[in-house]
Amino acid sequence: MTRVLAATAALAAAVAASVLATLPPPRLVLTPPWNDGTIPGLLHVHTNRSDGRFPPDVVAQRAASAGLRFLVFTDHGTGTRPPDPPMYRSGVLCLDAVEISTTGGHYLALDAEVAPYPLGGEARDVVDDVRRLGGFGVAAHPDSPKGDLRWREWAAPIDAVEIINPDTSWRLRLAETGWRPKASLLYALFTYPVRPSETIAGLLTNASESLAAWDALIERRPVVALAGVDAHEKLEIRNSDPDSARYALPIPGYESSFRSLSLRVRPDEPWRRDAAADAKILMRAIRAGHVYAAIDGWATSPSFEFTATHAGGAAQAGDEIRERGPVTLNVRTNxxxxxxxxxxxxGRPLLKEQREASVSVPIGEASGVYRADVRSDDRPDGPPWILSNPIYVRRVLPPAPPAGPSHVVSSRPLFDGRTTAGWSVEHDRTSVAGLDAAPRVVGTELRVRFGLSGGSLVGQFAAAAVEVPTGLANYDRVQFRARGDRPMRVSIQARAEVGGVSQRWQRSVYLETTDRERTVTFEDMTRVGETGPPHPPLADVRSLLFVVDTTNTAPGASGRLWVSDAKLERLAR
Incomplete structure (x- = not known):
């Protein structure tokens, strides 16, 4: 027994010595040569209101210990929970936001009003809803190897993209082939207790795909780049999701995560120590792109400025220059x-690997989108230590000629303006629906009444369906006027038999409480489910449906919507 204990102790000592000898290097502690005017903080933080470990007050205490001055909580939800008002917790300004699941990945909605219905479904619809609610939307973990997390809808008009995310980094290493990436994760379990923030920072991967997608987007319009910490203080053992405290390890800790990276926001005025006012100042700066990301687990505290000087004055990262004349780009950093x-x-290097603390690049009158970063020689395949937002140099161009007029080449009414002929209702076995022709001041409209059953989500739906027995081959869109008894989303669906199987394609539309004309083009419809053609085979479609379901309506909800002037059309230019 003594020999076994001695051998075990020797082995443990050897392992400990090996770990200590190969620890990630301690982060460099820098003396900022000047105050760059930024405020450190982080977004994409989860609490125990969804899948995080601790309540907001405790999480804020950890942030204060790490030296952060703001946090944005993004617990999972649908946007229907009234957010907590901005408040200071342990001296940290805390904002309450939400992470929304869509069919195209996860989307963070910051600074948005309470949603009048559950947000979800197609990514483009959620982006549209968040913008309508006055929010600022961030495409979350776009490099994640986990399909339901990864943002994929790059055509949607997102406001920002999360370029750096530690959760994505360890998932990527786990998904890589070969033993080395997985060995690095196992090794991190040993080094984390000794140098936690350095270990987290050492696992960060270069988000090359997201950077390329972002570079393509900013050529067309401003899109803000952000770093998100995606903190839970949970590592779920069984399925790698932080959703079960029973089998979760309490790592990486909040404070260690908060020491590993940061967002540095440059406000346009000093904070007032008034939470509501300071939250507006903070969000104004984030919306403007006056922010850079830094990996503090490598070196801290950073000082960084990326500016442009021109005849009209100066611009900082996030700004747009439209004046004519020569421009000089300037980088200053410690x-x-x-x-x-x-x-x-x-997306191409204009000036590479400059080691001076101050760099200037004259670009003359060249239009373009310019950004800067600072990288470590020791981490050539890793992310940058500092990542700026762009400066947009856009010269004023003459307006494009207007598109030629379009005209209707074929049209067919779907509603006769008097009766419900050709229309019917459908619903699941636990919900109810009704349809009638309701008179109004001028003419008649279809009135659809629905009541979804309560309880858990079991596929509740209610729909008004109209027959199109000859198909849709002669048309390219459906047009109608509609309103709801409250703001709502309705799914316009085409149904066809394909290979003897009933399949559907849909496009969601937003209804207000006043009549508005709505148009859905059939090429804009996407399939419901994973199988079948991506767009409806128009010749085979035999019915169109106006569907209310639990994608954007809560179980147990009831209401009404009105439809008029419904018709099929084909346009030509």
Whole structure:
């Protein structure tokens, strides 16, 4: 027994010595040569209101210990929970936001009003809803190997993209082939207790796909780049999701995560120590792109400025220059030895690996989108230590000629303006629906009444269906006027038999409480489910449906909507 204990102790000592000898390097502690005017904080933080470990007050205490001054909580939800008002907790300004699941990935909705119905469904619809509610939307973990998390809807008009995310980084290593990536994760379990924030930072991967997608987007319009910490203080053992405290390890901890990276926001005026006012100042700066990301687990505290000077004055990262005349780009930073500055234009390096603390690049009158980063020589395949937002140099161009007029080449009414002929209702076995022709001041409209059954989600729906026995081959859109008894979303669906199987394609539309004309083009419809053609085979479609379901309506809800002037059309230019 003594020999076994001695051998065990020797083995443990050898393992400990090996770990200590190969620990990630301690983060460099820098003395900022000047105050760059930024406020450190983080977004994408989960609490025990969804899948995080602790309540907001405790999480804020951890942030204060890590030196952060703001947090944005993004617990999972549908946007229907009234957010907590901005407040200071342990001296940290805390904002309450939401992470929404869509069919195209997860979307963070910041600074949005309470949603009048559950937000979900297609990513483009959620982006539209968040914008309508006055919010600022962030495409979350776009590099994640987990399909339901990864943002994929790059055509939607997102406001920002999360370029750096520690949760994505460890998932990518777990998904890689070969033993080395997985060994690095196992090794991290040993080094984390000794150097936690350095271990987290050491696992970060270069988000090359997201950077490329972002570079393509910012060529067309401003999109803000952000770092999200995706903190839960949970590592679920069984399925790698932090949704079960029973089998979850309490790592990585909130404070360690908060020390590993940060967002540095440059406000346009000093904070007033008034939570509501300071939240507006903070969000105004984030919306403007006056923010950069830094990996503090490598070196802290950073000082960084990316500016442009021109005849009309100066611009900072996030700004747009439209005046004519020569422009000079300027980078100033306290980069440590072994780090270098690169200035990028359109995703290509314009000036590479400059090791001076101050760099200037004259670009003349060249239009383009420019950004800067600071990288470590020791991490050539890793993310940048500092990532700026772009400066947009856009010259004023003459307006494009207007598109030629379009005209209707074929049209067919779906509602006769008097009766419900050709229309019917459908619903699941636990919900109810009704349909009648309701008179109004001028003419008649279809009135659809629905009541979804309560309880858990079991596929509740109610719909008004109209027959199209000859198909839709001669048409390219359906047009109608509609309103709801409250703001709501309705799914316009085409149904066809394909290979003997009933299949559907849909496009969601937003209804207000006043009549508005709505148009759905059939090429814009996407399939419901995973199988079948991506768009409806128009010749085979035999019915169109106006569907209310639990994608955007809560179980147990009831209401009414009105439809008039419904018709099929084909346009030509």
């Amino acid at each position: 980069l440590p030895p072994g780090y270098s500055v690169t200035v990028w234009q359109g």
